[in-house]
Amino acid sequence: MTTLTPILSKNWDRPDSFTLAAYREDGGYQALRTALGMEPDAIVDLVKASGLRGRGGAGFPTGMKWGFLPKDNPNPRYLVVNADESEPGTCKDMPLLLANPHALVEGIAIASYAIKSRNAFVYVRGEVLHVIRRLRHAVAEAYEAGLLGTDILGSGFDLDVVVHSGAGAYICGEETALLDSLEGYRGQPRLKPPFPAVAGLYASPTVVNNVESIASVPSIVANGADWFTSMGTEKSAGFGFFSLSGHVTRPGQYEAPLGVTLRELLDMAGGVRNGHRLKFWTPGGSSTPIFTDAHLDTPLDFESVGAAGSMLGTRALQIFDETTSVVRAVRGWIEFYAHESCGKCTPCREGNFWMAQVLRRIEAGKGTEEDVAKLLDICDNLLGRSFCALGDGATSPVTSAIKYFREEFIAGTHTPAWELFPYQRTTRWSSESVEEDA
Structure with missing residues (x-):
């Protein structure tokens, strides 16, 4: 396709x-x-x-x-x-x-x-x-x-x-x-x-x-x-927008049949930005479990993405290359969920607040190995126990990031994320990007 x-x-x-x-x-x-x-x-x-x-x-x-x-x-x-x-x-x-x-x-x-x-x-x-x-x-x-x-x-x-x-x-x-x-x-x-x-x-x-x-x-x-x-797959019929953003050469809206793969979309979008490689990505926005380069050929339909351990969601494909700290990305998402929690139920209100504290500590290189276990424990108490899907969704990036990149969380017990993954400023002048140290 x-x-x-x-x-x-x-x-x-x-x-x-x-x-x-x-x-x-x-x-x-x-x-x-x-x-x-x-x-x-x-x-x-x-x-x-x-x-x-x-x-x-x-x-x-x-x-x-x-x-x-x-x-x-x-x-x-x-x-x-x-x-x-x-x-x-x-x-x-x-x-x-x-x-x-x-x-x-x-x-x-x-x-x-x-x-x-x-x-x-x-x-x-x-x-x-x-x-x-x-x-x-x-x-x-x-x-x-x-x-x-x-x-x-x-x-x-x-x-x-x-x-x-x-x-x-x-x-x-x-x-x-x-x-x-x-x-x-x-x-x-x-x-x-x-x-x-x-x-x-x-x-x-x-x-x-x-x-x-x-x-x-x-x-x-x-x-x-x-x-x-006639478009899409047997159980996921039709077409839809796939929103590519982040470290991709030509970000934008790609309207394609359900079942298209990220590899095919990246081919049409010029691939990951010049000189870099794919590290992780979201198939449906930040409230869906992240995928890695091992999932490039997963058909982007409801059943296939679910079978691979995530959710198709809104088809918001955020692309991150090897310069990105997973801990930093997840911390930003959880701060958003902590801020946007309506506060009606305790698991979501407290769980996201405390996950943000722990993630900041790990990002600063001041975490402990117990902090990683604490994050998973909070997610366990949040998943299925919140009043609506906001709480459930907030656990997805945390649990999946620890599943695929546990070593980065462990590294946060001794080294700040900004040393492991220095900040960069990217200026997009054409299809290629020019990087400068921030």
Whole structure:
């Protein structure tokens, strides 16, 4: 596999790709017209048949999630799009919203019609003001063109879409914390059950989907389930963004079928930066167990990555070469999780705080061998015992880093990380980088 599948990113090189006119030139909103001529349940069945799985990290079948809404609940139904992208290393939804926001708007209209919702919300991370402005502009264009609002395309279907900016909390990427925040409360995860499908936004049936998941729906309606399943693998169908960042020659978004390998992606991205070699990488952001160069040929689909000991997550491929201290990288991630913990449960609140202290000590060369055991003990008390997945995810980089690079943690008992791995400043002037001592 050496080719990409530019579908959502097809027109990103157009200066006006974000406009309604440019989107319609390439057939935009034809899928909405098609969907409005179908029965809502038929669209749900189509998405189920396509095998589309949630692109936000968990990989839950999208059509199945839509089908969970109770048919006998008299309350209104809501669609909520999770655009609170804040996992360290994850950077796929924001570029998509900047370059092709109408793919999401059309997907929202189709998904809302399918689940019989007349109100949809997009929860966007508050710091990305430029993204919020562009998305609101796209929604305004859609309203003006009769693609949102009352009697969409003369179908009798009404839909209102609200773009809501959050206050910048990583925990609000968790769907129930997002719903609390959307209702005006402090963003903290809810006890489940009940699940959002039964009692979500305003205690009503709610579907919460990732940006990329919803933006993929129009192409499925336009081209059919067989077209979508022709890409990817048997259980991980379709295409997705693979976000390469870090020590790679050409970082960026690579839209490819699920099942592509990092070796193939690196070949397309020019490889690890000139003069260096791959040391470790994350397959799905910092909350997934790290991989090493031994995993270069692991197919990047949900099943293969899971069988290899990690998670596909958000396909945020952070690439680190041999100049990087694993201890330093993990310490930075854990400080982030300690800062972003909502504090609702003790294992996460205390566990991340104390792991950060221990990691700082090891990074400074003042650790002990007991500190390594202490980290694993904290992870053992955190995994499966926190209120939501934030705590579980925080253990992943620690346990996997000790598994593959225990010697670096042991070295932290006598030598600081900045001596073992001196800081470097990298200036990117072209495809090659120039390194200078900091």
